[in-house]
Amino acid sequence: MKLKNLDLNLFVTFDAVYTHRNLTLAASALNVTQPAVSNSLARLRDRFNDPLFVHAGRKMNPTPLAQKMIGPTRQALRLLQAGIEEEDKFNPQTSDKVVRIGIGDIGETILLPKLVERLHRFAPLMKVQAFHVPRRSIAKKLALGEIDFAVDIPLPPNPELQNRLLMSDKQVCVVGPSHPLAKKSSLSLEAYLALSHILVSSRQRGSGAVDIELGNLGPTRNIMVRFQHYQAAFHLVQRTDLALTAPLQLTRMYNCHVFSLPLAVPNLDFYLYWHKSTAQAKTTLWLRDLILEAVA
Structure with missing residues (x-):
């Protein structure tokens, strides 16, 4: 089973049903209707080819498969929630984020010293890692989150990437x-x-x-x-x-x-690239502006 074909919201319902052992209570905790919970549970049962929960009076007891699933499910949901909360509470002064940048020789020499200088001033706990990324791999590595930004000459148009002109040098x-x-x-x-x-x-x-x-x-x-x-x-x-x-x-x-x-x-034009999926993240917006200021 591939997760890309599965609605991850179903696992939130699964966790609620496991916790309350009752569809009505699970629906109340999720602030949705009971039919919505029943529908989500039916989809999970169909996907896993397992009832997941069986009625025992007024309670719904988990099957052996559901018992195996609950630990990894809750761990994944906690990690996701922690990531969301961390982004919401982003504070440059306390963030220990590792900023990963795909960058070449010229950008590394001109840009990175200015960027590190500003990070030491405004985000003293942040770290910087620079990598040489082949041009054909930039979009993929940004999409996978292996790098946060890339600095390079103009790349072929890609709807998944956003960019800003960083510097133009004769x-x-x-x-x-x-x-x-x-x-x-x-x-x-x-x-x-x-x-x-x-x-x-x-x-x-x-x-x-x-x-x-x-x-x-x-x-x-x-x-x-x-x-x-x-x-x-x-x-x-x-x-x-x-x-x-x-x-x-x-x-x-x-x-x-x-x-x-x-x-x-x-002129040699260099652009700052980032993936559209992170475009509105507070961390991305703050770092993007800091990088642009560094070479202004």
Whole structure:
């Protein structure tokens, strides 16, 4: 038997009948009519192929199956009720929630320090866990509650997800402080193409946004190194004559020389995603606003 095919409200009725051993008393406790209780009990009996309760005078005694079911049923109902009450009583100052975020290299570097700083101030007991989540798995993990939020570039439209633009950052070219071009104020397309480049991508293959734009123009750049993370790329820039194209906000964290790109490249847009089933939860609303404020 699969729970997705069963109305979970029936277990509330089951618990009431087990407690009162009488349909009339169970109906009164649930504030419904006796026929409604009888109907729910009939549906459960049909599902489990068991009478669940048998009449003994004015009382209804549970069958062996009902006796086995009552413990797990009450435990599940208590957990559900506790979750509802916890949400109703949400207080950032006392909440010890673990906030799980699916996030990549750029978001982790730019966003998470600001978020953790604010959490320490406004929700000192909350904890943060960050994960790399493959783009194709984000919707599923949000639906299953394995993560609370995701930060990523624009995803394909999904009616199950809600989102807000988190940040939009332009891309620039950087070289190390001792690079031969480090004293120049601008960079021509010819000079850009003459450089040896580092490409940062979480994928094993494929080009970046710059290469797509260059492909439209015709020329290609010389990519010497492919990394997964910008931190390693910036460290390499500082020690070699390699160039790196990166979001502007990241460049402020490193000792490097910054050039505007000599070609039009779209900004890097990052969105905050959450599942629609949690959209009105007090915890989600509070955390969402805190994250948006962190990067404002």
